Each structure stands twice: as structure tokens, then as C-alpha cells.
Amino acid sequence: YDLVGLDNLVANTAYLRAQQVDYDELRKRRVSLTLPKPKNSSGLLLDRKYESVCEQQPIGRKLFQEFLLASNPQYVAAAEFPEELSHWRFAEDEAREKAKRSILAKFCQPESKSFLSYLTGEAAEICKNLSNKNFDEEALEQIKEATRDFLRGKPFLEFMKSPFFYRFLQWKEYEKQKITNKYFYEFRTLGKGGFGEVCAVQVKYTGQMYACKKLDKSRLKKKGGERFALLEKQILEKVNSLFIVNLAYSYNDKTHLCLVMDLMNGGDLKFHIYELGERGIRMERLIYYTAQITTGILHLHSMDVVYRDMKPENVLLDAKGQCRLSDLGLAVELPKGRTICQKAGTTGYMAPEILKQENYRISVDWWALGCSIYEMVAARLPFKDFREKVHNEEVTRRTLEDECKFEHKNFDDPTKDLISRFLRKKQLHRLGSRGEDPRSHRFFQSINFHRLEAGLVEPPWVPKSNVVYARNTDEFRDNSEVENIKFDAKDEKFFNEFSTGAVSVRWQKEMIDSGVFDELNDPKLNDKHNGTFVS
């Protein structure tokens, strides 16, 4: 018997089976779960801004909606209008016409009970003048803004005094629970990084699957990687994008710091270029992935973050076939209006300005994207052939001096043009470097970015649910010894700073998606707190 192969098979079976979540079974397991009472202090520490409570945090948003729907017709209309508007925006053809007729009839006719009667001044005029012919994006946006202004006034103040807000405080209290290894079931290793491995985990009481990146504390200390680990965590928890791996929890145990992130079980793009079927990625998929990657990079840049590690290996696919950027280990926040010159990146993807140790900002990511698109087409890099044994100095020389050649048969005109613009050697001449949006290039002609950003464009390729897109478990076995390193008070302080538990937005989304929110929020289960007001 091949025992190693058997180990791998067992690990894969457990991992694949865990992904078929039995929600009825889970529900039974958590019938006794109740929401804690909020501590007096927790309400005071809470960010009470309208944007944070009612827009950014999914549970706050839901409870605010419930509050509005349970109030007067005016509030109900203010709750329903933005929903129907976004429905219209993303709808196509017949459904779009229907959504439009519904908005006009419901919200713009003074005799309708959902008429937007709270609008005043210009917004009120615009609303009355909307018609089948005159139904433009800008006018609607103005009404939406006016609705927002209305909601953040009296309705928001009333909400904060209602039982719905008390319920929100309960959820916030629950969110603060301490996270340990006991919170998860652990499954097979999916990959290996510089400071430890990444394995699949599942939250016991919600069934939610995640990837857990474990950083070995001793190794971190020995190699001085603490600062970068903390930076990676801090940037990860700030991003909220469909195209970047999101952080759900950070915690630590005796030996490791742990980052719990979206599980990307469709494999990385490097694996897809070189290991599956014919080398390279066909054009339809390539355009789709590039569109998502570009949107993810733009999101980082909008936060003044440079990624610095753009390469197919760091782009991972999820179960649906959408991709996200991962591994923000080299990402840094740029000082306002200033440049940096630190050398960082991977050989073959580094821009001329990095190699020459010149000052740079975001331009290096667009260069690396150009190299990555090239690689997805040709299964080699512009200045380094696949598995070519070549010194870094020679790759540097070619990057600085040689023109990029497009010899592979799969390069078409728009793709060559886009890559050439990303591979301009001078930063200022490079597409994207001066803040222009690369997404208007004709390469992306087939993509509706509006729908893409809402996650509504069907992926051109979907991973098979019975395949594990990772190398066999035995290939990750680690034989290197780590000597026993002692930790002092300063280390402990750093471990605590790192271990902040659940990340609000992601955790709240997990509670809603898994049904836990609806179960615990059922007034019949939890009515002992109803009617309790917090001032």
C-alpha cells in the first residue's frame, strides 16, 4: 500500500466533506446559544457614526432596516427606495424595465403610500419630474443622497434609542469573544509559506470554511519578521473588496500567530497556468481574471497601499471561480505624497525603478500586472523563460534593456497593446501610474465593471467541487528544526496586538450567511431583552 497516498486521500475526503455543510444539523447543535448582555462599557467604546453602524457593518445595517420597516410609511419608503434603486442598476433587459416602472409608481407618485415625502427642495423637484423618458442615473443618485441625509437625522437618532440598537450592542458584545483553536475544526494543509503553513479550517458553530495562515512565532522572532506580520494583518483587516482575500479572525496560540481568511479552494493562477491541461490560460478567462485583479489593485491603491507582490502565484480562485489577490506580506502603506525606494518583490516581476533602487509609488504594481498577463498567455515571463536557469543579474539586465517580444501565437492585438503599456520602462509613461484607470482599455471591452464589482458576472470557469486544487499533503511536510526561542514581555505585547479576534464586517457577514443571525434574533427566543432601552 502507498501509505503517503492514503494519508492524502483521507485528508482530501475529510476536507471535501466538510464543505458540504448540513445546516439542519448545525442548527440543532446551537439551540442553546443566546446573545450575551452588553456590558456597560462596551456601548461607550462603540463607534456610533451612521456610516459605521448602519452602512458598513452588516448586522447594524440589517437591524436598522428592520427598525425602519417596523416604523411609519415614510421610513419604510426610505428603506425600500435604495434597495429598489440598486436592483434597477444591476438588472438587465426586461427585469430592468420592470424595476424602473416599479420605482416610478411606488416612490414618485404623491398619491402612493411609499411616495418619498421626506424629500425637500431640489431633490423633491427631481423626484416629481422623473418619468419613463427622464430616468437618469445622476438624478437618481441625487435622490439617494437626499435619502441618506434624511436617514442619518431623526430616524438614526430614534434607532439608537430603540430595542433594535440594544440588540446591536448584544451582537457587538458577542463579537468580542476570545478566539482560540477550539473555535475551529482543522483540515488539510493547502499551501506553505515562509513562516509556516496554510490549512483549511471550519468554524464549529456556523460551518463556515476558512483558510488559516499560521506564522511560527519562533521563526518570526529569529528572522525579525514580526513587523511585516503585523503590517500584513493590519492591511488585510482594512481592505473590504470582493477581489482581495478578506481577514475574518486573527488570534494566537502557544506556538503560532494565526490569520483566518477567505478559503480559496480553486487553486492559484500559477497552478492553472502550468499544471492543468494546456499551458497558459485561455483568453476569456484571462480577461475576466485581469479585470478582477485590476479592480483589486485599484482598491489597494485607493487606500494608498502598494501591493508589491503581484504575480499569478498570489492570485487565488474561490469555489465559484472568482479570483482574489492574496499574500499581502510585502504590501506597505505609502506615506502621504511621498515615494519609497525599498527593494521588494519577486525576480521576473520587479519593475525597472525597483531594480535601479529609484523612488516609486504605485507604478510597480502595474508593471508586475503586465508581466502576469504576459505569463497567463505565454506560460513564461517577458524577461525569463519557464524554468530557465538564469542569474538575477541577467534578468535585471534584460528588464532594463530589452524590448518585450510577443512570440507566442495566443497574443492578440488588444492584449499586446495593454501589456506594452504596462511594460513601459519609464514610470511616467506607464499605464495606471498617473492615476488613470486601466479598465477603460479596449482589452476589457467585454466586461461590465458595474456588474463585476457587484459579483454579478458569471465566472467563465468553475472549479470542480470534488477536486482539491492543491499539491499533495506530504509535499508540505516540514523537516527543518526550529530551536526553542524564549519570548519576553515585548514579544507578548506584540502577540496581543496581533490577536484582535473577529474582524467586524467579515464576522457579521458570517453570522448572517450561516443563519445564526436569524436564529438568535428571533424575538420569541430572546424576548427577555425586548423593551429594554439604552440611553
Ligand code: ADP
Ligand atoms: P507566504 O507569505 O509565506 O508566501 P502565502 O500567504 O502566499 O504565504 O500562503 C502560502 C500558500 O498557501 C499559498 O501559495 C497558497 O497555496 C496557500 N494559501 C494562502 N492563502 C490561501 C487561502 N486564503 N486559501 C487557500 N489557500 C491559500
Ligand code: MG
Ligand atoms: Mg506567497
Ligand code: MG
Ligand atoms: Mg508573503
